[in-house]
Amino acid sequence: MTAPHTAALAASDRIAEMLTDPRSSAVAHRGGRPWPQSLAGGAAGIALLHIERAHTGHGDHQTAHNWLTAAVQAPLSTADNASLYYGAPCLGFAVHAAHTSNGRYLNTLARLETAVFTLTSKRVAAAQARIKRGERPTMKEFDLIRGLTGLAAFHLTFHPEHPFTISTLTYLVQLTTRRRADDPFPPWWTNVAPNGEPDPHTYPEGHGNLGLSHGIGSALAVLALAILQGLHVPGAEDAVHRICAWTDQWRQQGDTGPWWPGLISAAQARDGKINPLLRPRPSWCYGIAGTARAQQLAGMALGDLDRQRAAEEAMLAALRDPAQLDQLDEIGLCHGKAGLLQAAWRMAADARTPCIANELPRLAASLAEDLSASVNDFELLDGAAGAALALHTAGTGTAPASRWDAVLALA
Numbered sequence: 001m002t003a004p005h006t007a008a009l010a011a012s013d014r015i016a017e018m019l020t021d022p023r024s025s026a027v028a029h030r031g032g033r034p035w036p037q038s039l040a041g042g043a044a045g046i047a048l049l050h051i052e053r054a055h056t057g058h059g060d061h062q063t064a065h066n067w068l069t070a071a072v073q074a075p076l077s078t079a080d081n082a083s084l085y086y087g088a089p090c091l092g093f094a095v096h097a098a099h100t101s102n103g104r105y106l107n108t109l110a111r112l113e114t115a116v117f118t119l120t121s122k123r124v125a126a127a128q129a130r131i132k133r134g135e136r137p138t139m140k141e142f143d144l145i146r147g148l149t150g151l152a153a154f155h156l157t158f159h160p161e162h163p164f165t166i167s168t169l170t171y172l173v174q175l176t177t178r179r180r181a182d183d184p185f186p187p188w189w190t191n192v193a194p195n196g197e198p199d200p201h202t203y204p205e206g207h208g209n210l211g212l213s214h215g216i217g218s219a220l221a222v223l224a225l226a227i228l229q230g231l232h233v234p235g236a237e238d239a240v241h242r243i244c245a246w247t248d249q250w251r252q253q254g255d256t257g258p259w260w261p262g263l264i265s266a267a268q269a270r271d272g273k274i275n276p277l278l279r280p281r282p283s284w285c286y287g288i289a290g291t292a293r294a295q296q297l298a299g300m301a302l303g304d305l306d307r308q309r310a311a312e313e314a315m316l317a318a319l320r321d322p323a324q325l326d327q328l329d330e331i332g333l334c335h336g337k338a339g340l341l342q343a344a345w346r347m348a349a350d351a352r353t354p355c356i357a358n359e360l361p362r363l364a365a366s367l368a369e370d371l372s373a374s375v376n377d378f379e380l381l382d383g384a385a386g387a388a389l390a391l392h393t394a395g396t397g398t399a400p401a402s403r404w405d406a407v408l409a410l411a
Contacts, residue, residue: 002348002357002397009058009395011368015388016053019046019378020063022070036071039085039407040145040334043070044094045380048404049389051098055401058392064098078115084150084407085381088115096158097402120151120164124171134179136189139196139209142175144218144409152222157406160231169226172219173235176242185269186246188216194263205266210250212290212409213334215263216243221409224297240298244307247295250274251310256324257317258310260295262286281327282318284339284408292318293343293410296350305352312351315344319359325366332379333386333408337367342390346410349399364394 022043036043047067053059071094077087084090092112095105127141127148140146144153152168159165178187191206193199194214209215220243223236252259252274261268262280282288292315299308318324318340330336341363348357367387377383393400405411 002345002360002394004397005361005364005391005394007368007395008364008391011371012388012391012395013058015371015375015378015384015391016049016059018375019049019067019385019388022046022067035086036073037077037087037090039090039093040381041379041383043067044090046378046385047071047094048097048380048402048407049385049392051094052389052392052400052402052404054098056392056396056398058396061098061100061104068094068098076112076115078119081146082119083146084154085145088112088119089151089154092116093154093157093407097404116151116154117164120148120155120168123148123151124167127171128174131174131179136191136206137175137187139190139192139214142172142188142216142219143209143214144222145213148172149218149222149409150407153218153406153409156222156226156229156231157403160226160229165226165231166233169223169231169233169236172223173233173239175219176216176239177235185266186216186242188219203265207266208246208264208269209262210247210260210264210291211262211286212294213285215286216246217291217294218409219243220247221294221297224294224301225409225411227301228297237302240301244295244298244302244304247291252276252279254279254317256321258314259288259318260291260314281335282324282340283328283335284343285334287340288314288318288324289340289343290408293347296347300350308352312347312353312356315347316355316359319344319356319363325363330382331367331370331384331387332377332382333390334381336382336387337363337370338387338390339408341367341394342405342408343410345390345393346405360394364391367391 039045050059050064054061054064082088095109099105142148144150148168148171155165175188189208193203210217212218223240259279261274280287284290292311295311296308328337333339375384378385380386
């Protein structure tokens, strides 16, 4: 817990009031992607805001229900593009988050879980077949947004002892296991560019990705969270050590504190150098907000106080550096201030000193001020719904009751 922030909560309430009715033309024509089942940009993501508010007594369950209803207007997607952020797993996460002790949504949950279990089984089998072939993984096989790390986060959040939780986490262990001694790159190295597509000109040998949205950072965070929950997955601690050894290799020391690059090209891997100008903004997707939280979780899971301390120093340096904060000119969870605020709040709750917590009011006030202007995007990942959720956390000073930020691999 941290001290409540009244202005942050008021700003969050204002956005929620603007999003009361999913049929509102103002909402429909301001941002938003045309996929109701999208956690990033559809009704399912906005539902999380109202679900969290209902759980904490700041909203009502009927509004959350209305948004969930809007999210299921299209046929349920269980296709190859279904993931934590789209289709059956996305809706399953939202409905799980809305589920209360009175048994509401039990039948819906049963149908969604059947679909998610089937999808998980297919994805794990396909990944293991790829491993046996000795091929490199694609980003969409393992990342948080589209891949098995996202499904592992789903299962770990809502039924940690389930066999599918173990199978997805076991896959993450396998993902980190080197297959060829002569391979100069780690086993999660992909043959594509950061956008997930081949790029023979800029990334002729692919790249290694450290980020939480599409890289190994999310696998590190989810494996660490499993260890911290006391879940026994053979090889999990070794996998965390392997990922940390690689990220340690690329940790940089700037004037204001340590930082990690968002990705590594083959040329950089061979040179062993990173241009300081390539330091990413302190966002969740590729910057300090995500990478420092993953390192903090890893330090806690391994009992590595030096790692935890370095991660917390990195976050504190970012929060105190106006030059870094000025790079966050967006409000959202992915690229903007909301992602930094939520990650910093989670780190503050686990930190060994109160220093990070002391910086939260200033960041929350800055985000609340940004939201006082005209809002043009209401999405969860890049827009006002996600910003309102981060402000709700800061405003109440308590961990999310719905556990919504598990979709960011922050908790």
